[in-house]
Amino acid sequence: MDFVVYTLINTIFVLLISPLFMSLIKKVKAFVQGRRGPPLLQTYFMMGKLLKKERVYSANTSLVMRITPYIEIIFILVASLSVPLVFIPQPVAGIGNVILFLYLMVVAKFFMALAGLDAGSTFGGMGSSREMTFSAIVEPVVIVAFAAMGLVLKTANLHQMFGISLESALITNPAVLLTSVSLFIILIVETSRIPVDNPETHLELTMIHEAMILEYSGPDLALMEISHAVKQTLLIAIPVNILVPWGLTASPTVPGVLLAMISFALKGSLVAVIIGFFESMFAKSRLFRLPGLFMLALFFSFSTILFELLS
Amino acid sequence: MQTNLFLAGLILYPAITIAALATSSKAKMFFRQTILWLILLANLMFLVFSVITFISGRTFYITPYQLTASLQFDFAVDRLGAFFMGTTSLVAVSVSCYSLRYVEHSGTDAGKNVMAAITSLFILSMLLVIASANTFSFLFWWEIMSIASFFLVMHERDKSETRKSALFYLIMTQMSTVFLMFGFLAIYAVTGSFNIQPVSGISLPLASAIFLSLFIGFIIKAGVMPFHKWLPYAHSASPSNISALMSGVMIKVAIYGIVRYLMIVFSPVWWWGLIILVFGTFSALLGVIYALKEHDLKKLLAYHSIENIGIILIGIGLYAIFRSYGLQDLATLSLLGGLFHTFNHAMFKSLLFLTAGSVVNATGTRNIEEMGGLLKTMPYTGVLFLVGSVAIAALPPLNGFVSELMIFQSFLQSFTVVGPLLKIVMFAGLALFALTSALAAACFVKAFGIVFLAMPRSEAARKATEVSPYMLFGSAILAVCCIFSGIFSYQIFMALGYNLAIPDMMLIGLLLLIALITVWLAVRVFANRKTRISETWGCGLTSQNSRMEYTASGFSEPILTIFRPVYRTNKWSERWFFDAGNSLFKNGHAAIRTFKLFEEKIYLPVARFVQRFSLYVANLQDVDLDTYILYSFIAIIVLVLTMGWLV
């Protein structure tokens, strides 16, 4: 019973909060560039507008184009269940398994790449080819980072990780700090932020993520944008909830959950601001320089492991 | 019940072979169909047999035939044997159902009959290798398996490429028999008996030597990295239903050998496990990297077999390490991961080969650069290929993910337990394993995307039509198995008595379904339902043709540049000029050549050396009479000398 309540709260909260973070990042980048930037609720308005528009499909597309948006959203939503934002339920049949969480996101990426190819346009093809290449290169970095965290916290289940971080204040533990740096780099890569890929631009040669959803329109595009936003919130939530867990509650009491929601909103927006500044500081790096960045994240995770082994 | 099923199968297969061979020249299509239906029936019988034995858990003994006192065919099917026989017969059922119509495509009537005959012998030999309880019958059926598969690879023998790969295949299988025989005979020298039972009282160096020779023998047949080169050639040369059988099941027989000898005959030492792990990891990684540059559909799938065999070996290697350290539960987890991946790979790889066979038949070419847009003309094959690709790319709801998850799980849980040096190895293994499965996903996006999506790139692809329902049904059986064994994996393991700490895929599937329904309803209610068809955005270019699309080599080019040191691609170009001063350029062409490391550096030099040395020895003997007598004279003198000194 407690699990059903958890799913409802967690999903609704994540759907509500993620567009906020997206527009907050846009606001910060605009502020750094000296402009006022779009209103905070701009992403909500965009979703609403897109839902009302008609769908336009290219003649070459097939079944894959039509089912990908749905696959995107449902896999990301199920992945969101393994990252408790507000309160930690009793573990149910390994939902929080790290590998499951990562691979659910890989499914979303897999079908998005196929959709990119389906329209038969050069940009879609280029987008999915680059997306699949760099997600393949980053995959070991991600898994080693989570493995390092698993080594530090002695468990491979996200729910238990958050539980353990709840009891012992981990902010002081250096190993966790190192993994959170590599987790932040992974966040930048997975949500295709500036050094890896430019989310705002539609300039053919520079966009990777945007190229794949170039052919989408109307409700499909809305679904794709929402799943992208939710994914970003999940990746923000993991380092945040482990480093600064004080908002999280173990029991589903109403005041506790409300407090947790507010605290997560604040923490999340703080990270969003950091991302905004981070993006403004860098220019998009050359494509084949990226593996260097990934190796940096890998270096951090290996140092965590060495740190853990030696101590 | 089991005995008469086993015996019935034992009699039916050879009867089919003899009947088909006897009437090979005259038999028309009707007779061949009955032969194929009989093979299907025989496979079904063995499937039922292995399922019963697997569930009953009791070992099934039978000695149907005795050649002499010491040489007899006794078969013992325990749970491990039943599992492998079940996988084999399941794949065999779907392949024989598929080949009911597939066989009609190629070759003459006689050729097709011979192929059907040898296929039944091939399937029987695989089943009996797994079932055999003593090394004599193991070697007996192992050799028949090799020779039968050699003849099947030779089916389209008028193509020179088939001849080359068939010869290469035969030499590799004979080499694997050399190592196997060395191992088995050494065991016979120690224990004095042929039957496979725990070997005790062996000095470690001898046990390691025997294990290594058996291991090399098995990995040659399994197509693991240094010895993998025959696999892509053999699979692309042989007809698709045969390559489905070969890569789906024959390779697993080699894996069965390794597991049987590791689990029962020897008690593994930790560095044995390390060797298996290292071979597995590099075989997996290089397998998928080479698959990425491959544009021949069947070769691409063959390289993926190498990758998946590598993954299975990782599971088995981990099992050996954990068992030598006494971590029983981790050992069972990794072994079950390896074995479950064997089953999964048999399912989705045969599915992919069968659907690839239909695609190759429909378009008449194996090169994916000339395909495209087949999902619209061949929807069912497309969907089945998609299920296969999702399974092989280890994406959650399906079975590929569950077995890779179990191996990931044993990697992750091992950190808290194993010694420091081994932890570093584990981390490196984990990283490489993750890279492999991610690259596999990328490769299958390329394969599925280029073959089935967007616009057809050649006339043949445009005119492709859906294949016959038999072929679809054959592949559908495998697809259903993939989905079923993926979603209910947790329940299956619980039923078998192993409760493992893996997520319950049925729950995940349920959640996905609920999410799908809610989202679908939400979109149906809120969103606008009008859809419009127009043409793809091409920066204002109006004429939209297939040359605008991304090609397979384009898709894999970024990965090729990142992994350049592995491929050691060299850019080759030649130019012709009108004038002597090389100023007026006439024409020329350039190419990026990937350096075939294994072929150029290992196989060809060895082959050339043997050729040169044997030419030298042969010329030594094409001489006249005087030199003959001179040789005898020298031989006698040497003999007399040594005897004088020795005696």
Add this chain to the structure above:
Amino acid sequence: MDLILFAYIAAGVLILSLMGRSLPEASGRNSFLNTLTIIHSAIYLIISTVILVFVPSGTFYFNRYLFVDSLVTYEIVIASAIFLLSACYARGYVRSLLEAGEIKARELRLFYIAFNLLLLTVIFAFLCNNLALFWILLELTTILSAVLIVTLNAKENILAALKYVFTASTAMLFSIIGLIVLFAVTSRAAGSGTLNWDVLMREANILPPQLFTLSFIFIFIGFAAKAGIVPFHMWLPQAHAKAPSVISVLLSAVLLNIGAYGILRMYAVAHKTTSSHIISIVLIVFGILSIAVAALSMLPRGNVKKLIAFSSIEHMGLIMVGIGIGTPVAIFWVLFHTLAHALVKTQLFFSAGILHQQYGSNQFDEMKNALTLQPLASWGLITGSIAIIGVPLFPVFLSKLNILTQLAGYSLPALLIVLVLFLVVAGAFAAILIRTFTQKSESKYRTYRTSASMTIPMLVLFAAILLLGVYFPDGLHRILDNIVDGLGF
């Protein structure tokens, strides 16, 4: 029981005198002479099976110069069976040689006389108890087979026959030295000198080991030349390639066996003396050397009969290794291997003969679209070579596996070397067969009509090989067991 011996001699003399009289002209002559030969070898087969079944082993004739024991009867039955099969095959084969002009009508009488004389000498060579008499009969077989090689109307045959005669007889001279030393040793040790197998077997344990090894080595040189063991094998590929296929069958399946029989007998005696380990080292070294040279010189072969000849050398090497190991199981399987090798070798040479008639040459590159023109011969050659490599459904697999099992007990490195050499052999056969049987050419070939007399022996052989590979008759098992006990292993 001397009656049976006289039956042999009477049949031989009768047939030869019949051949001496006036003969009908060309093709009639061949069928007349051939029927006589078939009758002759059929009689011999019947007599030897009668001996096999009724005559108890260890009976002596002709004041102890000839004797019969289980090994002798086993070898005689094989030899006369092979002679009968090749006699039937010869009827069609020699007729086509006549039509092709490779053999002259007036040669036929010489051909068939030599053929039957060879049968006579082979049977008596096995029968004789005295080593010197055995030596003389071996020399006689060399001369007769040389004559048979020469009957073909080609220059290289003469050279091949000459090489054969010289290499074989020079080596055989050294075995007389061995005989003389043996005779001196036995007269010194046991009072009266003897060269009879049974006496040698009895007195073996009192013979001085060093001297016996010396005599064994000298005798081994001669018999090795006859059995085609490596340093003395030079004549074998040349003789087999040039001789008509019927004769190369006899050379390969029967004459090599006599050499191996002599070495086996000598080893049986050596086994009783205390110095048998040196002798087994010598045998195994020579065996592995033969397998190595044969395996390596198969790869660049272009001529089908030379390829088959080299595989005979390889199998004789394996038999030497088997004898060298000396355990009862190894000897049991060596004897089985002689039978299996003889049958498969005959099958191979018969198919090579037909292909030779079809294409007029033994070169592989000439044999275009063989499978369509001569399906029986091509499939005969394919199944034959698969059998000779040692693939399960055929008998050679059983004997090869078991001899190697005994070798594993003896020394593992040797086992590895032999296994790798068998790999090279398999590779060579595969490479050559794949290249040959997939050659296509549009040019029209007249298909050579194989007569019934050629196809029947091949089908009989194929059935026998397959049966022997799958079913191991108890009768054969019992015979081989008493031979092994008889030889004192």
Add this chain to the structure above:
Amino acid sequence: MTETIVFSNIVKILFVFVLGTAALVITRRTLSSLFTIYSIQSWFIAIIAMILYLNNHAVTLLLIALLTVASKAIVIPAVLRRIQFSMNIKRDLEFRYLTPIGSLLVSAVLVFLVYRLFSQYLLTISGDSLLLFGAVIGISLTLMGMLVIFTRRKIITKILGYLTMENGVLLFSLFIAELPFIVEVLIVIDLIMLIVLAAILAFGIDSTVEVFHEKLNSFTNWFRDE
């Protein structure tokens, strides 16, 4: 006592003569002289056999001596001369692998080698040093015969080399242990058949195939009427 010393001296002298003839066989070029040397060699061996017979009165020795004289001194050289006449070859000039001097050096080394290796074994059989010496000469004569076979070009000279090898074996048997006489006779008959066949083959090599076959047939008709 004295007559045993005299006897062994005579035998030693005859050994020297036999080795001399062997050296001549290796070096001589003209065929007719080769044949005479061969018959002289056979005579010497017959004389040795006779002397041995006088010494220990074994009847087989006498018979062997007479057999050697009959076959090897008279019949075989006649057959060879007749064949050489029909092939009308006079001399065999070319040498292969070893020049005459080289062959002589090698055969000297061979004699020493055989002596060095086999002395301790053969002593136990032959009893006194003279018999040992004879056996060693016998084996080295065989090896020298083999030397002739592979250094000379013409087949006829190879046949002659084979005959000297056979003489060496005969000498060896005289000193170690005489085989039963019937065996010696059969060996000689076998030798003659071998020589005739080799000669016909040699004849075939030089002439055309038809002439060879017709000669082969005439030989068999002769063989059949007997």
